[in-house]
Amino acid sequence: MLPASVRIFVCTVPQDMRRSFDTLALVVQQLLGQDPMCGAVYVFVGKRPTRVKLLWWDRNGYCLLAKRLHQALFVPPDQGEPSGHALRIDSAVLAQLLAGIAKEKKRNRIDKMH
Numbered sequence: 001m002l003p004a005s006v007r008i009f010v011c012t013v014p015q016d017m018r019r020s021f022d023t024l025a026l027v028v029q030q031l032l033g034q035d036p037m038c039g040a041v042y043v044f045v046g047k048r049p050t051r052v053k054l055l056w057w058d059r060n061g062y063c064l065l066a067k068r069l070h071q072a073l074f075v076p077p078d079q080g081e082p083s084g085h086a087l088r089i090d091s092a093v094l095a096q097l098l099a100g101i102a103k104e105k106k107r108n109r110i111d112k113m114h
Helices: 021-030 091-099 103-113
Strands: 008-015 041-046 051-057 062-068 086-089
Touching (some): 041 091
Antiparallel strands (some): 008 086
16 A cells, blocks of 8 residues: 555546656646656556556656556546546555456446446
């Protein structure tokens, strides 16, 4: 778990997962309007919901974590009324996001909504 003082933002615009450190930092600046070196963690879900990347600044350089799921999907939290391109979450929600949702459960959840 991350300390409660660490801010975590999920980019609500799907990103190309071929992007790396510098391009994702540019997305943080230009799309999210944030400083990528402020110590926050930025979460990017791919166009395919099986891929996610986390970017953060650690004292003297960027860190990038990438994860690809095989039997599950990354489902960003419901943002309600969109208020920009970033959604702030806490570390518990991040842990749920990184765990993913089984593809079958995702289908059942969608079917119940209709």
